[in-house]
Ligand SMILES: C[C@H]1O[C@@H](n2cnc3c(N)ncnc32)[C@H](O)[C@@H]1O
């Protein structure tokens with residue numbers, strides 16, 4: 564049984580109850596949204612995951628990517644990143660490790676959080692194939708489905724699988740004069756496999772078998788965007804849209820099978836095309852929850868891509884995206900460190916709140932109101948407590964306090980608030 568099959572059978576699970584309470588929506592309404600596939604709760608049946616709802620009528624959620632790379636394997640650092648994600652309010656964590664002992668790293672991460680955990684199994688598949696046969700492209704169906712099943716049994720809650728990289732979408736890519744080609748790592752593994760062997764993507768060809776495995780453990784499928792644009796110049800081109808149409812067809816098949824599914828999206832998109840991208844996805848994928856990376860709205864700011872992505876993320880979430888994958892200041896440069904994780908997460912949470920407010924979400928607005936009242940009352944402790952980053956503003960105020968304890972040192976004794984307040988008292 565999955566959350567979706569239960570929902571279709573009119574069952575309100577305890578996970579649905581928890582999400583409904585958290586989001587202050589009616590449990591029966593939530594059940595209907597899950598039955599239709601407009602909302603997912605990524606929770607593997609083997610794991611005691613905190614239930615988080617992603618999709619229509621719910622607040623925008625934020626994912627943190629962590630994990631090792633071939634150039635940096637430090638399990639303690641990954642545990643520290645996990646703790647930062649917990650502390651600053653991530654809603655999910657993806658382990659994108661490609662260096663060291665992957666099952667061991669995954670286990671350590673899962674032991675240090677109860678947030679939903681996502682993976683991209685094709686990474687472990689490629690790495691295992693290289694170990695066994697010499698090359699990533701030597702992967703075969705045995706390794707592919709064994710790794711997916713193993714991860715499902717370990718309790719992975721959602722999996723990115725690039726099922727829309729097919730012979731046809733690769734043909735579209737070849738015909739197109741893209742600047743950046745394929746920038747998705749999983750997408751690249753599968754594109755290379757298809758090009759080298761001239762064989763179809765097993766994840767596409769054996770999609771029904773894949774669904775059986777996912778269904779058994781209630782793993783939520785996150786349909787990967789292997790053809791996403793890697794620069795503004797490549798945005799919304801034919802390979803990207805070709806893949807999206809395939810993903811739309813696969814969404815239908817997931818829903819028929821009772822497998823929870825969301826769809827991944829770009830990437831690098833200029834501001835003027837973000838709304839269009841969200842609308843196209845919602846239409847083609849029949850309102851499946853949309854999980855976007857960024858989008859990054861200019862390629863001119865390496866070192867600041869948490870900002871380029873938060874600008875895009877705010878507009879994306881306002882226009883329909885449900886799940887923001889954070890981007891850190893280290894994007895395009897090096898593996899992120901703990902501070903990058905914090906900066907990226909805070910930026911993404913800001914984008915999510917900005918979107919939720921603009922969408923009129925009552926919970927988002929009640930937070931805004933509380934902050935306004937705390938600021939009006941010069942209640943500094945309350946402002947810090949409510950803040951997305953609770954430490955930075957406190958530290959900054961201590962660095963340069965005002966002589967007037969109610970004011971801040973921007974205006975000091977000329978504090979506008981205080982001046983008018985005093986007059987009002989007469
Ligand atoms: C698709 C996204 O995945 C991120 N990404 C790839 N590998 C890792 C890793 N080991 N840790 C964190 N993020 C990673 C990229 O930086 C990109 O933002």
Ligand SMILES: Cc1ncc(COP(=O)(O)O)c(N)n1
Pocket residue numbers: 657683723746747748749750787788789827828854855856888
């Ligand atoms: C939103 C989003 N998009 C893509 C990926 C996978 O990364 P890749 O496609 O590079 O393997 C991801 N983890 N999250």
Ligand code: MET
Pocket residue numbers: 746747791792793830831856894895
């Ligand atoms: C070419 S870098 C790979 C990840 C990239 N930042 C992206 O948007 O997909």
Ligand code: SF4
Pocket residue numbers: 746895896
């Ligand atoms: S440039 Fe860096 S982040 Fe981008 S695909 Fe290459 S190694 Fe990965």
Ligand SMILES: [Zn+2]
Pocket residue numbers: 746793831895
């Ligand atoms: Zn990029």
